[in-house]
Amino acid sequence: MSKRIEVRDLNVYYSKFLAVEGVSLEIEPRSVTAFIGPSGCGKSTFLRTLNRMHEVIPGARVEGEVLIDGNNLYDAAVDPVLVRRQVGMVFQRPNPFPTMSIKENVLAGVKLNNRRISKSDADDLVEKSLRGANLWNEVKDRLDRPGSGLSGGQQQRLCIARAIAVSPEVILMDEPCSALDPISTLAIEDLIEELKQQYTIVIVTHNMQQASRVSDKTAFFNIAGTGKPGNLIEYDDTTTIFSNPSVQATEDYVSGRFG
């Protein structure tokens, strides 16, 4: 199910503006990788290049290679739509489709792609995905109610259920807990711990405790100044980054002495 990601010399642009420069890293399958760094340093931008969501923004483009199990995502022959079916994404703010019920939300990705699915298969998939997102017990009696009626944390888990329903290889999470309260955050973190048995997970977070709790490896991004591109400063095991980083800037950041 899960795949290895390899990024080689990636430059990310918004039109002419170089937003992220020269990133190379490798992400192991079935692991959780956290991206940390100050606001505006390009971690979310970089994350979005891993499933070609970056190019949704007009003028946005990249140089370099992103290999998933050896296949370059940015090869001319690769269809971004198919990339996104393999690499799912969970956003900062919960975004279930407001016009759909909970069940329809989970099936939204499956119904794209014009895949026909029998009713019993659909019911099984809904239950499996919602169980996978630790949401089943809370919503099993109201699957036909609108997804927007759930709490923020439940909506975020619904979005995770929607992402895993299409059985992706990789799940990208862009600050998935920043709009949630501590209890809901804990629920999502527990979920990440379970999901990592099956999926490769990459998470952007502003919360360093969260990075140290959930991730196996951590990448620290920084920016030299406004208008300058963001860089990958250090990438290592999470324990190393938080206890014994090799770069001074990383140590300043993780210990709160930044700036």
Add this chain to the structure above:
Amino acid sequence: MSTTTAIKAKQRPGDRVFSGSAVFAGSMILVTLAAVAIFLIVQSIPAFFATGEDASILPTNFWAYVGPLVFGTVWAATLALIMAIPVSIGIALFISHYAPRRLASVLGYIVDLLAAVPSVVFGLWGIGVLAPAVQPLYSWLVDNLGWFPLYSGPVSGTGRTILTAGIVLAVMVLPIMTAICREVFLQTPVLHEEAALALGATRWEMIRTAVLPFGRSGIISASVLGLGRALGETMAVAMVLSASGAVTFQLLTSVNPSTIAANIALSFPEAYGMNVNVLIATGLILFIVTFAVNAFARWIVSRRKEFSGAN
């Protein structure tokens, strides 16, 4: 003595002036509506009981007179909407999601300009350009697809049929419908569009899962506004349509139902006595039809309110 005196907020002159003018403006709309409704009802009552002896334009009684007109009004407006809804949604989607930004804003202006064209001009265009242009097509349809009831002959020699009137009406309602749809589509939250894209949706699938459901109530509002305009449109229909007052669904013949508004415009200059009341009464019927259509559309919008995304 009075321990339960309600606490009164300090009244500031600015607040009072503003709330006073807002209340005044709000009540004016009700007063105007009531004034129109009262006028229509009072003037209409005698017509409801009139016969052909009282008013020369009545064949037998009022209902036999207004029936075909109501049919024609609704039929012409329906034809217009059938053509205008898909086109306006298409234009709006193109402007909001497909066109490059510069082209989109130019197109937006052009569509808005279309709304500024006076209806008399549309009428002239309908008679002078559209009707002669579509007449050969009508002949072809009658000759080759005449077995289809809507296209049965004999074909109109001038092209000034109900279908031509419908096309003119469609062009007239297009700008307002497009403008509303465009605004609603542009307001689709980026979050929902990205959610669809991140699931592996193509652009069209993204529009289907995120944009169109979000814009549904806006599309319905746009259609209602367009329908309201099509139902009440007077000049263009009066000029384009060669009406004979028949009740028929045939689109291409010279036997066409008239519409209420066009009929009033054409008959009013020569009306006297009870005939005036009859025409005003048809106006009341138009008022009621438009009102009913509006209420129906609002009901459709409210039926699935909790799924609307507003909560």
